[in-house]
Amino acid sequence: MMLKVLTANRLRDGEVVYLTATGTWSEWLDESGLAETPEREAELLAAAELALAARLVVDPYLMPVAEVAGRLRPLSQREIIRAKGPSVRADLGKQAIRR
Amino acid sequence: MYRYDEFDHTLVAERVEQFRDQVARRLSGELSEDEFKPLRLMNGLYLQLHAYMLRVAIPYGTLSSAQLRALGHVARRYDRGYGHFTTRQNIQYNWPKLDEVPDLLADLAEVEMHAIQTSGNCIRNVTADHYAGAAADEIEDPRVYAEIIRQWSTLHPEFSFLPRKFKIAVTGAPNDRAAVRVHDIGLQMRRNEAGEPGFEVIVGGGQGRTPLVGPTIREFLPKRHLLSYLEAIMRVYNLLGRRDNIYKARIKILVKQVGAEEFARLVEEEWRHIKDGALQLPAEELARIEAYFAPPAFEDLPARDSGFEARRFEDPDFARFVRTNLYAHKRPGYAIVNVSLKPEGGVPGDATAEQMEHLADLAARYSFDEIRVSHEQNLVLPHVKLGEVYALWQALRAQGLAAPNIGLVSDIIACPGLDYCNLANARSIPVAQRISTRFGDLKRQHEIGELKVKISGCINACGHHHVGQIGILGVDKKGEEFYQITLGGSADQNTALGDIVGPAFSYDDVVDAVETIVDTYVGLRRPGEQFNETYRRVGLAPFKEKLYAAH
Numbered sequence: 001m002m003l004k005v006l007t008a009n010r011l012r013d014g015e016v017v018y019l020t021a022t023g024t025w026s027e028w029l030d031e032s033g034l035a036e037t038p039e040r041e042a043e044l045l046a047a048a049e050l051a052l053a054a055r056l057v058v059d060p061y062l063m064p065v066a067e068v069a070g071r072l073r074p075l076s077q078r079e080i081i082r083a084k085g086p087s088v089r090a091d092l093g094k095q096a097i098r099r
Numbered sequence: 100m101y102r103y104d105e106f107d108h109t110l111v112a113e114r115v116e117q118f119r120d121q122v123a124r125r126l127s128g129e130l131s132e133d134e135f136k137p138l139r140l141m142n143g144l145y146l147q148l149h150a151y152m153l154r155v156a157i158p159y160g161t162l163s164s165a166q167l168r169a170l171g172h173v174a175r176r177y178d179r180g181y182g183h184f185t186t187r188q189n190i191q192y193n194w195p196k197l198d199e200v201p202d203l204l205a206d207l208a209e210v211e212m213h214a215i216q217t218s219g220n221c222i223r224n225v226t227a228d229h230y231a232g233a234a235a236d237e238i239e240d241p242r243v244y245a246e247i248i249r250q251w252s253t254l255h256p257e258f259s260f261l262p263r264k265f266k267i268a269v270t271g272a273p274n275d276r277a278a279v280r281v282h283d284i285g286l287q288m289r290r291n292e293a294g295e296p297g298f299e300v301i302v303g304g305g306q307g308r309t310p311l312v313g314p315t316i317r318e319f320l321p322k323r324h325l326l327s328y329l330e331a332i333m334r335v336y337n338l339l340g341r342r343d344n345i346y347k348a349r350i351k352i353l354v355k356q357v358g359a360e361e362f363a364r365l366v367e368e369e370w371r372h373i374k375d376g377a378l379q380l381p382a383e384e385l386a387r388i389e390a391y392f393a394p395p396a397f398e399d400l401p402a403r404d405s406g407f408e409a410r411r412f413e414d415p416d417f418a419r420f421v422r423t424n425l426y427a428h429k430r431p432g433y434a435i436v437n438v439s440l441k442p443e444g445g446v447p448g449d450a451t452a453e454q455m456e457h458l459a460d461l462a463a464r465y466s467f468d469e470i471r472v473s474h475e476q477n478l479v480l481p482h483v484k485l486g487e488v489y490a491l492w493q494a495l496r497a498q499g500l501a502a503p504n505i506g507l508v509s510d511i512i513a514c515p516g517l518d519y520c521n522l523a524n525a526r527s528i529p530v531a532q533r534i535s536t537r538f539g540d541l542k543r544q545h546e547i548g549e550l551k552v553k554i555s556g557c558i559n560a561c562g563h564h565h566v567g568q569i570g571i572l573g574v575d576k577k578g579e580e581f582y583q584i585t586l587g588g589s590a591d592q593n594t595a596l597g598d599i600v601g602p603a604f605s606y607d608d609v610v611d612a613v614e615t616i617v618d619t620y621v622g623l624r625r626p627g628e629q630f631n632e633t634y635r636r637v638g639l640a641p642f643k644e645k646l647y648a649a650h
Contacts, residue, residue, distance in 0.1 A: 012126065013196040014150035055125075058132050058146065076578055077526075078517060082148050086518040088446055088528045092179055092194075093149055 002064045005032035005072065006044040007082070008057035016082045016094070017057060023047055025056060027094060029072050029083045035062065100163055100469065101246050101391040103211045110254070111208045114215055118142050119201035126198060139197075141221075142204070143214030147521050150194045154217040155207060159227035159245040159269070160188030160472040164459040167470050169210040171455030177203045182455070184440060184448040186512060186563055187266070188226050188472040189217060193519055215253065220261045222252035222333075228270040228277045229473035232392060233435050233481040235427040238288045238296050240392050241271035244325060247380065247388055251326050258333050262340035263348035265333075266305075273592065278474060280304045280313045280594035281566055283350045284332060289319060297321045302332060302362065303354030306560035310596050311351045314359035316366060322385070324370075327378040331370035335362070395467035395482055400432025404485035419541060420492055420503040432485055436466070438478040438495060439502035439510060444536045446528050447513040448476030457498045465491045474563075475512055477505065508550040508617060509535040512563050516556030516573060517580070523556035525573025525580035526606075530554055533610045538617075547617060550630050553588070566590035568630045569616055570597040571609065582609040586616065586642060587634045595631070601643050612646055619645045 006019040017025040021033035035041040041062055048060035063079050065072045074080050085093015103111070118138070125135040139145075143154040155170070162170075170190055174182045177199050178192040185191055195203060207213060216223055225245040232240040248267060252258065258265070270277040271288040279285025285301035298320045304313025320328050336350045339357070354362045411418045426435040438458065441447050450458075458478060462470045465487050466480035473479055483491055495501040504510045511534060514520065516527030531554055538544050553567030557574075564570035570585035582604050585597030604612045619642050624633045634642075 009146055009150075011132075012198055014146055014194075016149060052132070055128050077575075077580060078148070078523075081517060081526075085149060086528075087526060088518050088532065 001036060001038075003066065004035045004041060004044075004062045005029070005065050006035070006048055006060055007032075007063050007079070008048065008051070008060035011055055011058050019044055019047055019051075019060075025051065029065070029074070032065070032072060034065075034072075100161060101158070101242075101388070107211070108208075111211070111213045111215070114142070114213065115201060115204045115208050118204060122197060122201055137219070140218040141215070142200075143217035144195075144197075144200060145218065145521070147193070147519055148517075149519065151197055151200070152519070153192045153195045153200060153203065153214055154185070155190050155192070155212060155214050156217050156224040157188050157190060157212075157472050158249050159225055159231065159242045160229050160474070161227075161231075161242060162470040162472065163210075164463040164468045164470070166210045166212055167455050167459040167462065169207060169212065171452040171459065173203055173206060174452040174455065176206070181449050181451045183446075183515060184450065184472050184476050184478070186474050186476060186514070186561055187224055188229070188474055189224055190472070191515070193515075218264075219259075220263050220265075221259050222248075222255065222261075222265045222267065225249050225252070226266070226268045226277055226282075226474060228272055228275075229471040229479050230276060230426060230435055230481065231271060231471075232394065233428055233433075234272050234274075234276075235429045236274050237272040237429060238290065239271045240389075241269040241277075241286070241288060243385070243389050243392050244286065244298075244322070245269045246391070247325065247385075248329065251329070251378075258337065261333075261337060262342045263345070263350075265336075265350065267329075275590075275592040275594070276473075278563070278566065278590040278594070281306055281310075281563075281590060282313065284329065285313055286325075291319045295321070298325065300328065300332075302366075303351040303359070304594075305349055305351040306563060306565045307349070308346060308558045308560075309349075309352065309355075310560070310565040311355060312594050312596065313351070314354065316354075316359055316363035323380045323382075324374055325380060327374045327376065328366070328370055330373060330378055331366045334369050335365045339365075394430075395469075397430045397433065397482070398484070400430075400484065400486075402431040404432060407485040407488055410489040414489075416503070417489060417492055419545065420501060421488070422545070423503050423505045423507060424501075425488070428482070430482075434483050434485055434488055436480045436483045436488060436491060437473070437505045438480060438500050439504055440477050440500075441504060441510050441535065442499055442502045443509065443539045444532050445502075447511050447531050450478070454498055454500060457494075458500065461491060461494055475510065477510070503541065504544060506549045506551070507544045508538045508547055508552060509544060510551075511535060512551075512553040512567070514555050514557075514562035516554075516562075520556060520561075522559055523573065524558075524575035525556050525582065527554045527556040527562055527571075527573060530571060530573070530582065530606070530609055534613055537610050537614055547621060548629070550617065550620075551589075552613065563590060564588075565596045566594065567597060568634075569613060571613070574603060576603070580606045582606070582612075584609075584612060584616070584646075586639065587631055589631055593631075598639060600639060601647055615645050616642055 471479035555562035588597030
């Protein structure tokens with residue numbers, strides 16, 4: 001089964017966020033909680049419903065990822081850009097923040 | 100320039116406070132996202148890939164220095180230090196925070212700007228020839244009529260929930276710089292047999308997934324009937340336009356389905372009932388609006404300026420700038436100066452806060468306080484004395500704003516694409532940057548001559564690829580970016596849609612493909628022949644042969 005994480009945008013500023021294994025929201029893909037089963041996917045989606053109701057995030061959805069050399073990597077170009085920032089401006093978005 | 104009256108001021112100020120309240124209610128939970136989304140979109144606020152995006156209206160692409168300075172302030176205070184000028188003469192900010200947008204809008208209201216009707220199924224910002232009021236080939240200043248349409252269409256209760264968004268463009272010159280044939284309504288100023296100015300009315304053009312060149316439904320409309328005729332068109336569309344299928348909801352689909360002749364008949368029938376009613380433009384009201392667009396205090400100058408000519412002779416870099424970036428002004432001794440937002444390898448249409456502020460100062464000093472935004476994502480100083488062009492050029496150069504490439508292969512229209520946009524399938528900006536870099540040799544660009552390259556990151560065609568001489572459409576093929584190329588499009592008075600050249604190219608190969616097309620054209624062209632003339636003469640075959648020979 002395809003590995004998935006749950007992503008959304010934060011309501012207050014639109015920042016791309018990911019649901020962590022402990023149910024909090026992180027700006028960093030690597031801190032995402034993973035869903036490897038349909039049951040776990042359902043749990044993540046249920047957590048997203050609560051976050052919607054709590055006005056933390058908007059537009060949550062599951063997205064496929066792969067684990068490459070111990071790090072999570074989105075499979076689509078769209079999600080790679082969301083996870084990093086505009087490919088044409090390395091000084092903007094998450095990629096601009098040294099961690 | 101138009102200045103807000105008390106009604107405009109009240110309307111915009113009230114809207115800011117309404118939106119402030121709506122944002123507060125969203126953050127408090129009183130409004131759900133489903134309830135809030137249409138409200139934020141009515142105020143130009145989208146949610147894109149990385150953040151919210153705010154689209155600010157620049158009516159008919161005209162800005163004062165104070166307004167451009169304010170746009171720079173917004174970029175610095177509320178965004179990440181830059182803004183993106185769009186193909187609809189607007190500006191977009193890519194990183195505003197929801198809870199700061201009300202303050203941002205309040206700052207814009209201080210300089211008579213807003214984001215109303217920059218989204219949603221309403222009549223959007225009315226666009227116009229960016230050389231309006233300055234061009235030598237102009238019959239009349241189209242901004243007078245664009246402003247009248249703006250006032251009529253703002254919060255028009257009958258047209259606030261149309262089947263789909265609606266875009267109107269106006270030009271006052273026979274050389275179409277406003278792409279009027281690819282708009283929902285295009286208004287092309289003409290003279291009738293008596294020499295009176297009026298409008299040719301074009302309806303049902305557009306790009307997107309169903310590109311169509313709009314047909315003329317009325318050869319000549321007297322100016323006083325402009326609003327009643329537009330209202331008749333809107334009523335026919337509002338009644339018969341499809342609301343069951345978003346992809347068939349634009350007026351172009353309706354006009355195509357019923358036929359231009361029948362559509363015109365329906366409009367004329369509706370118009371018959373309202374043409375002599377309240378929407379007829381009174382002469383005094385027309386004069387009142389015209390007064391806002393009265394020409395600035397031009398000096399009487401000779402047509403030639405010896406200092407300008409000398410500089411042009413002595414300085415080849417300046418001569419190159421003059422060749423591409425200046426356009427004939429209607430007043431002797433003046434020029435229209437185009438400011439390219441396409442430096443080599445740059446992001447088309449982006450300007451930093453500092454550049455905006457600097458340009459605002461230059462407009463105040465050299466161009467009667469006026470700036471224009473072109474739908475080709477450049478800025479324009481419309482009224483510059485020939486004798487001051489050299490000093491202006493030097494000042495522009497110091498800010499990286501003097502790229503001598505207007506109309507050349509590196510003057511590329513590109514939508515934000517997958518780097519920012521939620522709808523995009525592929526990136527546009529880096530393709531434009533790579534083409535710009537590939538043709539970075541200015542001598543080569545000038546030898547190639549006029550060549551319009553336009554890139555969209557999805558079928559919605561915000562990057563106008565259908566009407567590019569070389570059009571590039573980004574598509575997603577099983578998760579990979581590919582680029583379909585069209586040739587022979589045009590958005591001017593010879594509007595045409597490009598023809599697909601063949602199978603799409605990968606991200607890595609698309610720039611080579613563009614270079615192959617350009618080299619093929621240069622090899623085939625006759626002296627003085629422009630790209631589309633060569634293309635019409637030789638057809639697709641020689642381009643296909645070169646592009647796909649190895650496959």
